Amino acid sequence: MRLELEDVSKQYGTATALDSVSLTVEDGEFFTLVGPSGCGKTTTLRCIAGFEDPTTGTVTFDGESMSGVPPEARGVGVVFQNYALFPHMSVGENVAYGLRFTDPPGGVSRDERVSELLELVDLVGFESREPDSLSGGQQQRVALARALAPGPELLLLDEPMSALDARLRKRLRRQVKQIQSELGVTTIYVTHDQSEALAVSDRVAVLNRGRVEQVGNPREVYRRPQTRFVASFIGENNVFDGRVKSRPETGGSVVEVDEEEWRLDGVEKSPGDAVTFCVRPEQFVLDGGENQLRGTLIGTEFQGATTRLTLDWQGRELTVAVADDERTTFEHGSELVVGFDADAVHVVE
Numbered sequence: 001m002r003l004e005l006e007d008v009s010k011q012y013g014t015a016t017a018l019d020s021v022s023l024t025v026e027d028g029e030f031f032t033l034v035g036p037s038g039c040g041k042t043t044t045l046r047c048i049a050g051f052e053d054p055t056t057g058t059v060t061f062d063g064e065s066m067s068g069v070p071p072e073a074r075g076v077g078v079v080f081q082n083y084a085l086f087p088h089m090s091v092g093e094n095v096a097y098g099l100r101f102t103d104p105p106g107g108v109s110r111d112e113r114v115s116e117l118l119e120l121v122d123l124v125g126f127e128s129r130e131p132d133s134l135s136g137g138q139q140q141r142v143a144l145a146r147a148l149a150p151g152p153e154l155l156l157l158d159e160p161m162s163a164l165d166a167r168l169r170k171r172l173r174r175q176v177k178q179i180q181s182e183l184g185v186t187t188i189y190v191t192h193d194q195s196e197a198l199a200v201s202d203r204v205a206v207l208n209r210g211r212v213e214q215v216g217n218p219r220e221v222y223r224r225p226q227t228r229f230v231a232s233f234i235g236e237n238n239v240f241d242g243r244v245k246s247r248p249e250t251g252g253s254v255v256e257v258d259e260e261e262w263r264l265d266g267v268e269k270s271p272g273d274a275v276t277f278c279v280r281p282e283q284f285v286l287d288g289g290e291n292q293l294r295g296t297l298i299g300t301e302f303q304g305a306t307t308r309l310t311l312d313w314q315g316r317e318l319t320v321a322v323a324d325d326e327r328t329t330f331e332h333g334s335e336l337v338v339g340f341d342a343d344a345v346h347v348v349e
């Protein structure tokens with residue numbers, strides 16, 4: 001099913017939760033809405049599900065307007081953050097509850113459909129258990145089975161992993177992704193966790209203050225962020241503001257940032273123009289690189305494969321990742337020289 005949001009806005013009194021959101025989600029896509037708390041992810045999902053009406057704009061399913069169509073008639077499966085299972089019903093009854101508005105698809109009986117779904121979410125043998133006797137991950141798989149029971153063409157997942165611990169989250173998201181691609185169901189996933197968004201999605205939309213900042217596949221939004229917000233929200237990044245000083249014959253542009261002058265590639269601007277660019281922590285090298293800066297070490301974090309260094313540079317915090325090397329010790333308060341090459345920067349439009 002192909003979903004389209006056209007210029008969708010949502011006002012709550014004078015507060016704007018969504019500001020002219022336009023998105024197209026293709027049939028069978030795993031599409032993620034990611035952004036900080038309050039950016040409008042849940043409101044977008046509620047407008048798609050029909051729990052809210054947009055103040056302006058349209059939501060269409062396969063080209064058909066959903067205006068005035070109640071949630072139960074939209075054929076959408078929804079999984080929320082807080083499982084929302086009925087405690088007094090067995091696992092099987094909870095899944096069967098998903099069939100309250102429709103007959104099971106494929107001409108099978110209700111019991112057969114419940115069995116199919118428990119198999120799909122890897123919970124064979126759990127049918128008569130009470131939800132309270134299941135782990136968080138298992139409960140969430142029951143909620144997923146219930147949402148999938150009627151064979152929806154669109155699945156909406158609102159932070160379904162957020163109540164689980166990190167390991168379980170990773171496992172469950174792999175399972176969800178696998179089930180999703182097996183069924184080919186168009187899926188919209190909501191999360192504030194950018195690493196989760198990058199890990200599971202075909203494409204992501206980055207939301208900020210009710211607006212879509214960028215839509216793209218995970219690699220695109222990571223490598224080529226179009227706005228300052230996306231550059232700093234997706235993965236760690238160091239964002240610099242400078243001014244083009246000259247464009248030497250030898251190539252690149254010389255850019256002034258505070259007192260430094262650095263040569264950068266990919267700056268499509270003229271001398272005097274302002275330029276914003278970013279350098280990922282892993283693009284810095286210690287005591288090397290064409291463009292260098294000298295900072296004071298104010299923090300180190302051992303992360304296994306790399307060590308993250310926080311430097312104070314001109315009153316600003318920079319993050320630098322260095323490959324872990326047992327011989328290296330870093331002394332707090334010491335001065336470090338780090339650098340990056342001209343082609344290691346990404347210019348934010």
Ligand code: ATP
Binds near residue numbers: 015016035036043044
């Ligand atoms: P979170 O990750 O914290 O759930 P979110 O991105 O899902 O955040 P929304 O829940 O969509 O954000 O909220 C977007 C904005 O709209 C917020 O500023 C929120 O306070 C406001 N909002 C949402 N629902 C209502 C409501 N029923 N009445 C008034 N304001 C609302």
